Amino acid sequence: MKEGPLLPENDARESALFFVVCTLCFLAALAALTAKATYGAAEGWTAEVEGEMTVRLRDVDRRAGDEAQRIIEAIPGVISARVMTPEEIEELLVPTFGQTGFPAGLPLPLLIAVETEPAAADVAPNTARRLTEEGFSAVVDEHAEWAGDVRRALGVLRLAALSAVALLIATALSVIAFATHAALLARRDIVELLHLSGARDRFIAALFERRFWMLGLRAGAVGALAALGGAAAMIFVAQSRGGRANLLPQLSLDLLDILILVLTPIVAGSAARLATRFTVMRALKGKDVTA
Amino acid sequence: MSNLDFDPFDDVAVRLEAVTMRYDSPEDVLSDINLVLKPGSFTFLTGASGAGKTTLLKLLYLALTPTQGDIVLFGQRTSLLNRDKLAALRRRVGVVFQEFRLLDHLTAYENAALPLRVLGRKPADYREDVEDLLRWVGLGPRMNAKPPTLSGGEQQRVAIARALVSKPDLLIADEPTGNVDPEMGARLMRLFIELNRRLGTTVLIATHDLALIREFDAPLLRLSHGLLARDVEFGASA
Ligand SMILES: Nc1ncnc2c1ncn2[C@@H]1O[C@H](COP(=O)(O)OP(=O)(O)OP(=O)(O)O)[C@@H](O)[C@H]1O
Numbered sequence: 001m002k003e004g005p006l007l008p009e010n011d012a013r014e015s016a017l018f019f020v021v022c023t024l025c026f027l028a029a030l031a032a033l034t035a036k037a038t039y040g041a042a043e044g045w046t047a048e049v050e051g052e053m054t055v056r057l058r059d060v061d062r063r064a065g066d067e068a069q070r071i072i073e074a075i076p077g078v079i080s081a082r083v084m085t086p087e088e089i090e091e092l093l094v095p096t097f098g099q100t101g102f103p104a105g106l107p108l109p110l111l112i113a114v115e116t117e118p119a120a121a122d123v124a125p126n127t128a129r130r131l132t133e134e135g136f137s138a139v140v141d142e143h144a145e146w147a148g149d150v151r152r153a154l155g156v157l158r159l160a161a162l163s164a165v166a167l168l169i170a171t172a173l174s175v176i177a178f179a180t181h182a183a184l185l186a187r188r189d190i191v192e193l194l195h196l197s198g199a200r201d202r203f204i205a206a207l208f209e210r211r212f213w214m215l216g217l218r219a220g221a222v223g224a225l226a227a228l229g230g231a232a233a234m235i236f237v238a239q240s241r242g243g244r245a246n247l248l249p250q251l252s253l254d255l256l257d258i259l260i261l262v263l264t265p266i267v268a269g270s271a272a273r274l275a276t277r278f279t280v281m282r283a284l285k286g287k288d289v290t291a
Numbered sequence: 292m293s294n295l296d297f298d299p300f301d302d303v304a305v306r307l308e309a310v311t312m313r314y315d316s317p318e319d320v321l322s323d324i325n326l327v328l329k330p331g332s333f334t335f336l337t338g339a340s341g342a343g344k345t346t347l348l349k350l351l352y353l354a355l356t357p358t359q360g361d362i363v364l365f366g367q368r369t370s371l372l373n374r375d376k377l378a379a380l381r382r383r384v385g386v387v388f389q390e391f392r393l394l395d396h397l398t399a400y401e402n403a404a405l406p407l408r409v410l411g412r413k414p415a416d417y418r419e420d421v422e423d424l425l426r427w428v429g430l431g432p433r434m435n436a437k438p439p440t441l442s443g444g445e446q447q448r449v450a451i452a453r454a455l456v457s458k459p460d461l462l463i464a465d466e467p468t469g470n471v472d473p474e475m476g477a478r479l480m481r482l483f484i485e486l487n488r489r490l491g492t493t494v495l496i497a498t499h500d501l502a503l504i505r506e507f508d509a510p511l512l513r514l515s516h517g518l519l520a521r522d523v524e525f526g527a528s529a
């Protein structure tokens with residue numbers, strides 16, 4: 001004959017708590033996945049452009065362009081340099097001038113695409129100086145600078161996402177502490193009887209801890225799965241709207257994503273357990289529960 | 292005698308030293324009570340309704356702390372003990388509460404076995420003892436019933452079984468025969484006496500059942516207006 005649990009089975013209050021914790025876990029996992037995706041995106045976006053720069057020459061013809069290309073290729077740290085064709089340049093300018101094309105009559109600037117060793121220092125300033133020395137009027141665009149901006153922007157996003165995770169965990173903790181306290185008061189009869197039967201505070205706390213650990217674990221698992229589904233859905237929608245798919249974080253379940261999804265229920269369960277222990281022990285020591 | 296860990300220089304099960312108890316109102320419910328119960332003694336406590344019997348018992352089973360004075364249980368001064376030590380003392384005390392305090396979601400059997408669970412005993416080890424005890428108090432056929440489906444007298448007997456199940460050193464019973472017929476009352480009383488004689492359990496029973504007191508000739512404490520009739524030392528077993 002198996003003995004019934006000292007704490008009676010769930011009541012309605014616990015379903016409500018389950019829903020709240022579930023939602024918090026969903027949001028926290030989503031925020032954590034977002035924070036993680038910013039790392040991946042930053043890598044993807046910037047790896048391409050780092051090690052690239054563009055040199056813009058004004059008032060030059062094609063021959064002068066070839067001359068400039070030779071000068072650039074001689075600079076230490078440069079792997080290759082290539083004068084871009086007018087078609088390539090027009091394509092680059094589409095975002096600025098639209099499909100109607102570059103206004104005829106305006107002189108098309110001459111662009112040289114330069115590939116550099118990512119580790120090499122001062123390639124851009126050296127290039128600018130050399131070209132000026134040779135009498136060119138040149139502007140050097142270092143993509144790494146732009147990549148830095150992207151990095152900083154993603155850093156802010158990441159910080160926001162991580163703060164959201166922290167805030168959601170803190171909220172979950174308070175909600176659970178509140179709920180435990182309510183459960184404790186609702187179950188005063190049991191708590192008092194156990195107390196008078198000589199049960200230690202830890203024994204009584206363990207009953208509630210076990211209950212809320214399980215609740216946190218289950219709610220966390222459901223919330224994490226929902227977050228996974230939510231993230232997949234968001235990326236799917238964005239991609240199918242014809243966004244620039246290569247700029248979106250990829251939905252590839254790598255180790256870190258799986259870790260986030262596995263950790264969510266464990267963190268939720270442990271948080272529930274800690275909040276419960278703290279609340280129960282404090283209530284038992286105060287005059288709150290036992291006369 | 293099971294109480295091997297008594298302080299040999301303080302051979303009492305219970306001693307109240309100048310205990311005064313007040314709830315929120317300014318009047319004393321109990322004033323300056325001095326009382327000694329020797330190990331293995333059997334004592335009745337009586338007094339009019341509201342005289343403070345339950346309050347006195349609550350002090351003894353450590354549900355209340357006195358407003359003034361001190362309580363010594365099994366040689367240990369309770370005012371000096373931490374929470375875990377107090378819990379350990381409570382495990383040596385069996386209590387039949389006036390209002391039973393059974394848990395409605397557990398069966399009669401599970402309610403009776405509760406103190407053994409608190410003690411960390413294994414269900415397989417105590418199963419037969421608990422069932423025997425429940426049969427003894429006439430609950431053999433109702434072991435798996437839950438309290439809301441039991442009569443008042445049956446609930447009272449579950450509460451008594453729970454108080455006895457761990458063979459406590461001190462048994463405190465608050466009106467333990469209030470809800471049963473005289474025949475069952477006498478039967479339960481014989482159970483208390485047997486526990487007292489066989490195991491040396493110190494027993495204190497609050498009752499205003501005068502017939503019972505007369506039938507079982509044991510020392511009698513009388514509370515009235517917050518005072519114990521006399522400050523006496525009871526050493527005799529029933
Ligand atoms: N928790 C409490 N708070 C305030 N007053 C209380 C409390 N418990 C008991 N009292 C008061 O203390 C007095 C003694 O109560 P107690 O329950 O000890 O009496 P009793 O002798 O057990 O009575 P009865 O025979 O009816 O059970 C009563 O006047 C009661 O109103």
Ligand SMILES: [Mg+2]
Nearest residue numbers: 344345389465
């Ligand atoms: Mg009473």
